[in-house]
Amino acid sequence: MIEEILRLKKEKNAVILAHSYQNIEIDEVADFVGDSLYLSQMAAKTSADIIVFAGVYFMAETAKILSPTKKVLLPRLESGCLMADMVNLEQLREFKSKHPNIPTVCYINSTAEVKSECDICCTSSNAVKIVESLGAREVLFAPDTYLGKWVESQLSGIKVITYPGYCPTHLRIKPEDIINQKKKHPQALVLAHPECHQEVIKLADYVGSTTGIMNFAEKSDNKQFIIATELGVIERLERDFKDKEFILVSPNAVCPNMKWNHLEDILNALKYEQYEINVDPEIAKKAIHSIERMLKVSG
Numbered sequence: 001m002i003e004e005i006l007r008l009k010k011e012k013n014a015v016i017l018a019h020s021y022q023n024i025e026i027d028e029v030a031d032f033v034g035d036s037l038y039l040s041q042m043a044a045k046t047s048a049d050i051i052v053f054a055g056v057y058f059m060a061e062t063a064k065i066l067s068p069t070k071k072v073l074l075p076r077l078e079s080g081c082l083m084a085d086m087v088n089l090e091q092l093r094e095f096k097s098k099h100p101n102i103p104t105v106c107y108i109n110s111t112a113e114v115k116s117e118c119d120i121c122c123t124s125s126n127a128v129k130i131v132e133s134l135g136a137r138e139v140l141f142a143p144d145t146y147l148g149k150w151v152e153s154q155l156s157g158i159k160v161i162t163y164p165g166y167c168p169t170h171l172r173i174k175p176e177d178i179i180n181q182k183k184k185h186p187q188a189l190v191l192a193h194p195e196c197h198q199e200v201i202k203l204a205d206y207v208g209s210t211t212g213i214m215n216f217a218e219k220s221d222n223k224q225f226i227i228a229t230e231l232g233v234i235e236r237l238e239r240d241f242k243d244k245e246f247i248l249v250s251p252n253a254v255c256p257n258m259k260w261n262h263l264e265d266i267l268n269a270l271k272y273e274q275y276e277i278n279v280d281p282e283i284a285k286k287a288i289h290s291i292e293r294m295l296k297v298s299g
């Protein structure tokens with residue numbers, strides 16, 4: 001199957017982008033694996049004709065907005081993001097109308113429609129920089145309330161007013177899970193994703209995106225880490241850094257929507273060029289501003 005995927009990839013001039021929460025077998029065929037920021041940068045840069053996005057719907061949609069002339073494929077249409085689905089255009093407009101004349105930042109985990117109504121987009125790895133770049137004393141943030149609150153805690157003098165969305169996978173990680181694992185592994189450092197609840201974040205030694213967590217673990221002299229994010233990150237850390245020990249904070253930290261794809265789905269995506277993701281051109285025209293502005297600020 002791997003050989004067939006690699007052959008089709010070459011024949012069709014396709015590129016495979018994979019998020020670090022995907023089933024690890026996907027890495028065998030992926031051109032780029034990483035966090036949301038890295039993958040959107042790669043989607044904007046690629047000269048391929050086809051982008052196969054092994055991730056969730058909003059990621060493929062973002063890739064299509066950034067590369068409108070390319071064919072963007074999502075191998076399994078069931079791959080949604082529960083957080084992104086927590087706010088639609090109408091709900092965002094209502095949220096904005098309650099707080100007029102305040103710039104709006106949307107997390108990349110949002111629909112194209114929502115992105116089209118925001119001033120700037122962000123990911124977990126650049127959210128602090130993006131909010132700060134606005135130079136405003138108050139900022140609206142949607143849909144992740146926990147990422148928004150964490151950003152606020154990192155900046156002095158900026159009020160972040162958050163929409164009440166959240167990631168169900170990260171909220172399944174409880175502070176007790178960290179406390180229990182810390183009792184068993186007192187030397188371990190706790191690395192957490194900012195989508196976690198603030199009571200979890202308070203117990204963390206480092207907070208960052210999926211790639212941020214992986215880079216921290218690689219560079220640290222410590223040998224043990226408690227990982228408070230999705231299972232895929234632990235699997236990759238265990239594969240790449242065999243001299244270190246990684247402790248999954250909770251068996252519940254799995255995003256079911258990130259796990260639909262297997263090699264067979266990637267093969268079918270390439271073979272039948274399915275499932276093509278399109279974005280309404282009017283929405284895309286507005287949404288691209290918030291994404292490109294983010295990429296510019298990110299550098």
Ligand code: 13P
Nearest residue numbers: 035036037123124209210
């Ligand atoms: P990052 O990959 O940007 O850390 O985001 C995590 C996530 O939840 C993607 O859906």
Ligand code: SF4
Nearest residue numbers: 081082083167169255
């Ligand atoms: Fe969405 Fe959470 Fe899954 Fe990421 S981990 S895709 S935010 S539901």
